[in-house]
Amino acid sequence: MVKVYVPRDSSAISLGADRTAKAIQAEADKRGITIELIRNGSRGLFWLEPFVEVATDKGRVAFAPVQPKDVAGLFDADFLNNGKHPLNLGLTEELTWLKKQQRLTFARVGITDPVSLDDYLAHDGYKGLKNALKLSGAEIVKAVTDSGLRGRGGAAFPTGIKWNTVLGCQSEQKYIVCNADEGDSGTYSDRMIMEDDPFVLIEGMTIAGIAVGANMGYIYLRSEYPHALKVLNEAIAKADKAGYLGDNICGSSHTFKLEVRRAAGAYICGEETSLLESLEGKRGQVRFKPPLPAIEGLFGKPTVVNNVISLATIPIILDKGAEYYANYGIGRSRGTLPIQLAGNIKHGGLVELAFGATLRELLYDFGGGSYTGKPIRAVQVGGPLGAFLPESQFDTPLDYEEFSKIWAVLGHGGIVAFDDTVDMAKMARYAFEFCAIESCGKCTPCRVGSTRGAEVIDRIIANKNNPKEHAKNVALVRDLSDTMIHGSLCALGGMTPYPVLSAMNHFAEDFGVTQ
Amino acid sequence: MAEHILTALSKEDSSKIDTHILAHKTMPGALLPLLHAIQDDIGYVPEAAYLPISKALALSVAEVHGVVTFYHHFRRHPVGKHILQICRAESCQAMGAEKLEKDIKVALGIDYHETTKDGALTLLPVYCLGNCACSPAVMLDDEVYGRMDAGKVAELVNEVCHG
Numbered sequence: 001m002v003k004v005y006v007p008r009d010s011s012a013i014s015l016g017a018d019r020t021a022k023a024i025q026a027e028a029d030k031r032g033i034t035i036e037l038i039r040n041g042s043r044g045l046f047w048l049e050p051f052v053e054v055a056t057d058k059g060r061v062a063f064a065p066v067q068p069k070d071v072a073g074l075f076d077a078d079f080l081n082n083g084k085h086p087l088n089l090g091l092t093e094e095l096t097w098l099k100k101q102q103r104l105t106f107a108r109v110g111i112t113d114p115v116s117l118d119d120y121l122a123h124d125g126y127k128g129l130k131n132a133l134k135l136s137g138a139e140i141v142k143a144v145t146d147s148g149l150r151g152r153g154g155a156a157f158p159t160g161i162k163w164n165t166v167l168g169c170q171s172e173q174k175y176i177v178c179n180a181d182e183g184d185s186g187t188y189s190d191r192m193i194m195e196d197d198p199f200v201l202i203e204g205m206t207i208a209g210i211a212v213g214a215n216m217g218y219i220y221l222r223s224e225y226p227h228a229l230k231v232l233n234e235a236i237a238k239a240d241k242a243g244y245l246g247d248n249i250c251g252s253s254h255t256f257k258l259e260v261r262r263a264a265g266a267y268i269c270g271e272e273t274s275l276l277e278s279l280e281g282k283r284g285q286v287r288f289k290p291p292l293p294a295i296e297g298l299f300g301k302p303t304v305v306n307n308v309i310s311l312a313t314i315p316i317i318l319d320k321g322a323e324y325y326a327n328y329g330i331g332r333s334r335g336t337l338p339i340q341l342a343g344n345i346k347h348g349g350l351v352e353l354a355f356g357a358t359l360r361e362l363l364y365d366f367g368g369g370s371y372t373g374k375p376i377r378a379v380q381v382g383g384p385l386g387a388f389l390p391e392s393q394f395d396t397p398l399d400y401e402e403f404s405k406i407w408a409v410l411g412h413g414g415i416v417a418f419d420d421t422v423d424m425a426k427m428a429r430y431a432f433e434f435c436a437i438e439s440c441g442k443c444t445p446c447r448v449g450s451t452r453g454a455e456v457i458d459r460i461i462a463n464k465n466n467p468k469e470h471a472k473n474v475a476l477v478r479d480l481s482d483t484m485i486h487g488s489l490c491a492l493g494g495m496t497p498y499p500v501l502s503a504m505n506h507f508a509e510d511f512g513v514t515q
Numbered sequence: 516m517a518e519h520i521l522t523a524l525s526k527e528d529s530s531k532i533d534t535h536i537l538a539h540k541t542m543p544g545a546l547l548p549l550l551h552a553i554q555d556d557i558g559y560v561p562e563a564a565y566l567p568i569s570k571a572l573a574l575s576v577a578e579v580h581g582v583v584t585f586y587h588h589f590r591r592h593p594v595g596k597h598i599l600q601i602c603r604a605e606s607c608q609a610m611g612a613e614k615l616e617k618d619i620k621v622a623l624g625i626d627y628h629e630t631t632k633d634g635a636l637t638l639l640p641v642y643c644l645g646n647c648a649c650s651p652a653v654m655l656d657d658e659v660y661g662r663m664d665a666g667k668v669a670e671l672v673n674e675v676c677h678g
Contacts (some may be wrong), residue, residue, distance in 0.1 A: 185605040187647065263588075266585065267642060342647030
C-alpha cells in the first residue's frame with residue numbers, strides 16, 4: 001500500500017490541506033486504489049503548502065502545492081509511482097531549501113505523524129530520556145550547560161544555569177513550566193513543534209523534571225492555537241498510557257505529570273512572571289524580581305520556566321551529547337536557531353540553521369526576496385519588541401551578541417519582511433499602540449508611556465513640514481523612550497522603544513523634516 | 516446587585532455554570548480553566564457568574580471581575596454564532612492586513628467587537644495567529660486561513676454562516 005502524506009499543520013490547513021487530503025482519498029476510492037493517507041507535520045516550506053508526499057523506494061517524492069483541482073490529474077499522471085507531473089518536485093530530501101538546513105530541534109518535523117508514538121520512537125524519539133535516566137540530576141544539568149543552550153524564547157539566558165538554580169533549591173514541590181504563549185508576530189516555531197512533533201516537547205519537559213526534581217509540568221499555551229491544544233492533549237494521553245509520563249517513568253523511580261493550560265490572549269503573559277501569575281489564576285501582571293522564578297516561582301515553589309524551543313532541544317542534547325550540539329554555532333551563540341521567515345516574503349517558512357548565517361542569506365537565498373517582488377526595505381527581527389533593520393544591516397550574522405551590537409535583538413527568531421511600500425512612521429506608531437493594548441498596567445513608564453508615545457508620533461506625522469514642532473516632538477519621543485527603557489519593569493515597556501527608535505534612526509525620511 | 520443580575524441568567528446557563536464550577540473548584544489555579552470552560556460552553560462569561568465563582572474559589576467578586584477583564588480572550592457579552600478574527604500584527608500588516616480589515620468591516624457592515632444584525636458573526640481583532648508565512652491571516656471559529664483577501668473572506672463567511 002502506497003503511503004501518501006498530507007500535512008495537518010494548521011498553516012498547511014490554512015492553505016487547504018484538509019480539502020486536498022479529502023480529495024486524494026476520494027479520488028483513490030473512486031479509482032479503487034488503496035492508499036495509506038498519513039497526516040504528517042509540515043516540512044516548513046509554507047509557500048508550497050499543501051505539500052503532498054508519496055513514499056517510493058528511493059525516498060519520499062514531493063508534489064506541491066496540491067489543490068483539490070489538481071488531484072485527478074495527479075492520479076492520471078500516476079503520481080503514486082513518481083509519475084511525471086508539473087507539480088512533481090522530486091525527492092523531498094534533495095530540495096535545496098531543506099538540504100541547506102541543519103535541523104536538530106526540527107529533525108522529525110514534517111517527517112512523522114505527530115500523534116504516533118511508534119513513529120516518534122522509530123525516529124530516535126525518547127533516546128534522550130533513556131540516557132537521562134542513567135544520569136544524576138546534576139549530570140543532566142551539566143550536559144545542558146555544556147551544550148551552550150540559551151533560552152530560545154528571546155531572552156537568551158543560559159538554560160543550564162536556570163536549571164541549576166532550581167536543582168539547588170530544597171523543596172518538596174518543584175515545577176517545570178513551558179512558555180507556549182508564542183505571541184510575537186512573525187514567529188510560529190513553537191506552534192510547529194507542538195502541532196508537528198509534540199512528543200519532543202513532552203520528552204524535553206520530562207527530562208527537565210528528572211534533572212531538577214520536579215514532578216509536575218504545565219504547558220501554558222496561547223488560546224489562539226486550538227490545533228496545538230488538541231495535538232498536545234492527544235500526545236500527552238499516549239505518552240501517559242505508554243509509561244513515558246506519570247509514575248515510574250520507563251520503570252524508573254521518577255514521576256512526572258504534565259498538563260496543558262490555556263492562556264487567554266494577553267501578550268504580556270509571554271513574560272515569565274506574568275505567565276506564572278496567570279497560571280495561578282490571576283491577572284497576568286508582572287512580578288518584581290527578585291525573587292527569581294527559579295527560587296520562588298509557580299505557587300511560590302522553585303520553577304523552571306522555559307520556552308517551547310528550548311525544551312524541545314533538550315532531547316537531542318541528551319541523545320547526541322552536549323558537544324555535538326555546541327559544535328554548531330558561533331561565539332556565545334551555540335547550536336541552531338529555528339528561524340521563521342514571515343511577512344512580505346516569497347518563500348516563507350521554517351529554516352533551522354546554526355547561528356552565524358546572515359539576514360541577507362535568509363531573506364534572499366531562502367526567502368527568495370519579497371512576495372510582491374519589490375525591494376525589501378525593512379525587516380523586523382524578534383517580534384513586536386524587536387528593532388527594524390534597514391538593508392545596510394542585512395549582513396549582520398544571526399548571533400545574540402552581534403545583534404546586540406547594532407541595538408537589535410534576535411528574540412524568538414522571527415523575521416518579518418516589509419517591501420518599499422511600508423510607512424515606518426506608521427510602524428513606530430503601531431509599536432506604541434500595541435504596547436498600550438497589551439501593557440499589564442503595573443508600571444507607569446509602560447502603562448502611560450505607550451499611550452503618550454502613540455500621541456507624540458501622531459503629532460510628528462501631523463507636523464511633517466513644521467521643523468520646530470517636529471524637532472520638539474522627536475526629542476520628546478527620544479526622552480520618553482529613554483524613560484521606558486530604564487524605568488519599565490519588564491521587556492514590554494523596556495523594549496517597545498526598539499522598534500520605535502530604530503524606525504526613527506534608520507528611516508528618518510518617513511517621519512518628515514530632519515531630526 | 517450581583518444576585519439580582521444572577522436571576523437574569525437562564526436556568527440552563529445557571530446550571531451549566533454550576534457544573535463547571537464543581538468540576539474545577541479543586542484544581543490548582545482554577546480560575547482561567549474555569550472561565551474557559553464557561554465561555555466555551557455558553558459563548559461568554561456572564562457577570563452573574565462572578566459571585567458563584569468567587570464563592571467557590573474563595574475570591575472576591577472584584578478579583579474575578581479583574582481577571583475576566585484583564586484577558587482579551589474573555590468576553591463579557593453574548594456574541595454571534597460564529598467568530599471572525601482578523602490578524603492585525605506586523606507580519607500581516609506587511610501583506611496588506613490594514614486594507615483587508617477595512618474591506619471586511621465594510622463588507623460586513625460592522626466594526627470590531629460588533630455582531631452582524633442576523634446574529635451570525637462577531638468580528639474581533641487578534642494579534643498573531645502563528646500563520647505568519649501565509650499572511651494575511653484570519654481565523655473563523657477554530658480554523659485559520661492564510662493568504663486572504665476580502666473576496667476569499669466573504670466566500671468563507673458565506674460558506675460557514677449561511678452554507
